[in-house]
Amino acid sequence: MFGLMQKHSLLISDLIEFAQLNHADTEIISRRVEKDIHRTTWAQVAHRSKQIAHALDAAAVATGERVATLAWNGYRHLELYFGVSGSGRVLHTLNPRLHVDQMTWIINHAEDHVLCFDMSFAPIVAQIQSRCPTVKHWIALCDAQTLAQSPEVSECVPYESWIAPHSEEYIWPELDENTASSLCYTSGTTGHPKGALYSHRSTVLHAFGIALPDVMNFSAKDSVLPVVPMFHVNAWGIPYAAAMVGVKLVLPGPALDGESVYELIEQEKVTFAAGVPTVWQMLLNHVTPKGLRFKHLKRTVIGGSACPPSMISAFKNNFGVEVLHAWGMTELSPLGSLCTLKNKHLNWSEDEQMALLVKQGRTIFGVEMKIVGDQGQTQPHDGKTFGDLYVKGPWVIERYFKDPHTALKDGWFATGDVATIDAEGFMLITDRSKDVIKSGGEWISSIELENIAVAHPGVAMAACIGMPHPKWDERPVVVVVKRPEFDLSKEALLNFYHDKVAKWQIPDDVIFVDSIPLGATGKMLKTRIREMLVDYRLPD
Ligand code: ADP
Numbered sequence: 001m002f003g004l005m006q007k008h009s010l011l012i013s014d015l016i017e018f019a020q021l022n023h024a025d026t027e028i029i030s031r032r033v034e035k036d037i038h039r040t041t042w043a044q045v046a047h048r049s050k051q052i053a054h055a056l057d058a059a060a061v062a063t064g065e066r067v068a069t070l071a072w073n074g075y076r077h078l079e080l081y082f083g084v085s086g087s088g089r090v091l092h093t094l095n096p097r098l099h100v101d102q103m104t105w106i107i108n109h110a111e112d113h114v115l116c117f118d119m120s121f122a123p124i125v126a127q128i129q130s131r132c133p134t135v136k137h138w139i140a141l142c143d144a145q146t147l148a149q150s151p152e153v154s155e156c157v158p159y160e161s162w163i164a165p166h167s168e169e170y171i172w173p174e175l176d177e178n179t180a181s182s183l184c185y186t187s188g189t190t191g192h193p194k195g196a197l198y199s200h201r202s203t204v205l206h207a208f209g210i211a212l213p214d215v216m217n218f219s220a221k222d223s224v225l226p227v228v229p230m231f232h233v234n235a236w237g238i239p240y241a242a243a244m245v246g247v248k249l250v251l252p253g254p255a256l257d258g259e260s261v262y263e264l265i266e267q268e269k270v271t272f273a274a275g276v277p278t279v280w281q282m283l284l285n286h287v288t289p290k291g292l293r294f295k296h297l298k299r300t301v302i303g304g305s306a307c308p309p310s311m312i313s314a315f316k317n318n319f320g321v322e323v324l325h326a327w328g329m330t331e332l333s334p335l336g337s338l339c340t341l342k343n344k345h346l347n348w349s350e351d352e353q354m355a356l357l358v359k360q361g362r363t364i365f366g367v368e369m370k371i372v373g374d375q376g377q378t379q380p381h382d383g384k385t386f387g388d389l390y391v392k393g394p395w396v397i398e399r400y401f402k403d404p405h406t407a408l409k410d411g412w413f414a415t416g417d418v419a420t421i422d423a424e425g426f427m428l429i430t431d432r433s434k435d436v437i438k439s440g441g442e443w444i445s446s447i448e449l450e451n452i453a454v455a456h457p458g459v460a461m462a463a464c465i466g467m468p469h470p471k472w473d474e475r476p477v478v479v480v481v482k483r484p485e486f487d488l489s490k491e492a493l494l495n496f497y498h499d500k501v502a503k504w505q506i507p508d509d510v511i512f513v514d515s516i517p518l519g520a521t522g523k524m525l526k527t528r529i530r531e532m533l534v535d536y537r538l539p540d
Contacts, residue, residue, distance in 0.1 A: 010204035012181055013086035013172035015243040020046035023220065023246030029268050030074040031253035031260070033118050034146070037267075040075050042246065045082065047168035052083025054166035059137055061113055063088035063173075066183060068112040068135075070094045070121045073230045073251040076141045076159060080116060081230070081239050085181040085200070088173050092183040093231040097520035100127050106185050106193055107132045109402065116141055116159065119150060120254055126152040177201040183401060184233050186330045195401030196330045198234075202395040206333040207240040209366040209395070214340045216272065216301060216324070218245040223268055223296070225250040227261060227275035228304070232521050233334040236274060236301070236326075247272075258286025269296040276304035277311060278522040281461075284314055294319050301326050301338070305523045306429060306447045309358040310455040327360035327429055331413060333395040336369070337361040337427050358451075359428040360419070367393040369427060370412065371419055383422030386430060386443055389415045418443070435526055437466035437476045444476055444505050452500050453478050458488030461516050463524045464507065467538050475538055476507040479529055481516055508538050 019026075024043035032038050061067065067084045069091065071077040084091040092110050094103060107115070107128065115132070116139040117125050125138065140147045143160040147153075181200045185193035211218040216238075218224065224247045226235040234240070242249045250268045252261060261283050265273065280302055286292070300315065303326030315321040328334030339361025345353055363369045371379040371387025379387035390412035399407045407413055418431045430436070430445035437444040446464040453462035461481040466474035482488050490510040497506040517528040 009175060009177035009200065011086070011172070011175055011177060011200045012082060012203055012240065015204065015207065015240055016042075016046045016049055016082040016086060017172070019243040019246055026220070026246050026248055028075050028078065028249045028251070029264075030251040031255055031264060032074060033072065033120050033142075033253060035255075038075060042243065045075060045079050048079045048163060049081075049083035049086060050168055050170035051163035051166040052079060053087035053170045053172070055163050056084070056087055056089055056114070058166070059114070061089055061137075064090060064180060065113040066090045066092045066110045067114040067116065068092040068094050068107060068110065069231065070096050070115065070117040070124065071141055071231065072118055072120070072253045073226060073235065074118070074141075074253050075251065076116075077118075077230050078239055078249070078251065081182075081234075082243070085203075086172050087170075088175055088179060090180045090183050090197070093234065095185075095229075095231050095520045096121050096124060100124060102193065104128050104131045106195075108134065109192075110183060110185075110195060113137070114139060118142075118254075119146060122150045122153050125156075129153065129155075175200060177204075182234060184330055194403070196233075196333075196397050197401045198333060198395075202333055203234075203237070203240055204244075205366060206237045206335065206395040207244050209364050210237050210335050211241045211245055212364065214362070215335070215338050215364050216241065216274075217299070218242070218247055218272070220246040222271045223248040223250060225252065225261075225265060225268070225270040225273040227252055227256060227273060227279050229521075232304075233328070233330050236303075236328065236334055238274060256282070258282040258284075262286055262292065265297055266295060271296050271298050272300065273297060274301040274303075276522045277302055277307050278518065280307075280311060280315075284311070288314075288318070294321060297321050299324055303327055303338075303360075304521060306360075306451065307358075308451045308454045309354065310451070312357055313354065323357070325357065325359065325361055327417075327427070329415060329417075331397045331407070331415075332367065332391060335364065336367045336391055336415075337363045339426070342424070356426060359426045361427065362425045363427065366395055367391050369421060371421055381421040381423055381425070383420055383426070383428075386418055386420055388433060389417045389419040389427070389429070391415055435465070437464070437474050439466070439469070439474055439476070439504065440472045442504070446476065448501065449476055449478060449497075449505070449507060452497055453480060453493065456488070456493060456496050458483055458486035459493070461524075463516050463526060463529050465526055465529055465533070467508070467533070467536065469508075469538060476505070477509040477511060477533075477536075477538065478507045479511045479513055479516060479533075481514065482512060511536070 019042040030038045111134045114137040138156040140156045144158045147158040226238040299322040301324045312323040326338040379385045449464040469475040517525040519525045
């Protein structure tokens with residue numbers, strides 16, 4: 001017997017309709033590529049997303065065709081999020097930090113039909129235009145006057161002229177909720193990038209999931225700043241959850257340096273922000289020496305790579321800001337887990353609470369997790385036993401775009417991460433499987449060794465990697481960028497490890513470098529660090 005409830009599809013167009021109807025005058029603030037601050041509202045975003053839908057109809061862009069964006073976090077990008085997906089096309093967010101060859105490969109693989117770009121990416125567009133034959137419409141996210149100042153790109157239409165002739169009213173199509181809505185490629189650190197193709201259903205369910213109180217806890221009282229780019233896994237789903245709840249949204253554009261982010265946080269009374277650790281480090285580097293304070297910021301989600309415990313304590317103790325450590329990946333829309341305490345932990349000491357809060361946290365309803373050992377056996381949730389982390393759920397991919405083979409093993413997706421899970425469901429990522437250091441048959445967590453290094457006041461950034469060793473297979477070495485004002489020696493840093501890990505886990509060496517290579521999403525590129533160290537030999 002079936003239930004007797006309405007079979008109403010979960011659609012992205014419903015999110016923007018809801019925001020228009022219930023939060024019409026709630027503001028959307030953007031720092032534009034043009035550098036000024038632009039103010040609009042959910043009602044305006046809804047109207048203009050409908051004009052986009054008309055413009056796509058007029059250009060005869062079929063349902064399911066890909067509309068790519070090469071854009072920062074801003075109101076026009078937000079309008080495209082709803083106008084493209086809401087009207088049945090697929091929004092393909094491109095990562096502008098990729099190499100042009102890789103970007104061209106992705107555009108051709110996705111067969112993008114339209115490409116909308118911020119003017120700061122005009123030089124990239126000029127390089128790729130002739131190499132992307134599937135793209136029929138190049139839309140510059142600006143007005144005609146601004147476009148006229150950039151002669152390097154040809155045959156482009158200014159966005160404002162493209163949408164202007166069209167009505168602000170539009171009847172959204174009643175799509176099947178499993179219709180594809182957006183596409184995001186993994187950064188492809190191994191082999192070609194792979195596309196995760198999200199659906200309306202997965203996106204709306206993910207938005208419900210992340211808005212929950214023990215997750216991002218969104219409220220219409222919040223002013224939310226996603227520093228995480230809208231080209232990186234849909235800014236962790238925040239634009240959709242923002243429309244669902246009716247938050248004030250603050251979009252930072254290209255200015256991600258500490259000073260600009262701080263200014264926006266204070267001016268727009270931001271209560272909640274989200275970003276990767278490298279961006280928050282820039283913010284801390286700006287505010288700490290100047291003795292600045294956050295007047296309104298209450299909580300911030302940090303994820304995408306491991307958030308060092310020292311960063312969590314710095315935000316809490318020096319600024320009264322709660323850090324929510326989150327874990328996710330492109331294939332998970334992206335959120336898998338987030339760390340918040342349970343009622344019983346409220347009586348714990350601060351140190352005990354902190355020991356928990358540094359983990360990647362509890363899974364949220366919508367993602368199931370298990371850890372699996374070398375022989376395929378499910379590992380116990382005892383907080384000690386490591387295993388390969390597997391997930392499943394309605395916002396986890398089944399297979400990659402244009403790949404006929406399943407990405408699953410017995411219904412589970414292998415994340416490529418190694419983790420422990422404790423009896424209460426708190427998960428700790430110890431490594432990516434390819435970064436685990438195996439020494440004398442034992443695993444050493446590179447993340448743990450990196451976290452200790454960056455807790456030293458003389459260390460700005462640290463990456464730990466395994467180096468081949470004739471007896472132990474591999475031994476850890478730590479590659480370090482020093483803080484300029486600090487005279488740090490190798491011995492001092494190695495001594496710093498002594499009371500923090502077992503003796504055999506202490507790195508064999510410290511290698512000082514000027515900078516650590518970062519990938520397109522701000523993560524340390526360990527493959528490149530290994531290449532830098534091909535001629536390196538461990539000390540005897
Ligand atoms: P890519 O796989 O292309 O780097 P993703 O953004 O999808 O892009 O990266 C997902 C990976 O990032 C995860 O599998 C995990 O290794 C890492 N990651 C994400 N969040 C965290 C976190 N909080 N702690 C440690 N690693 C993390």
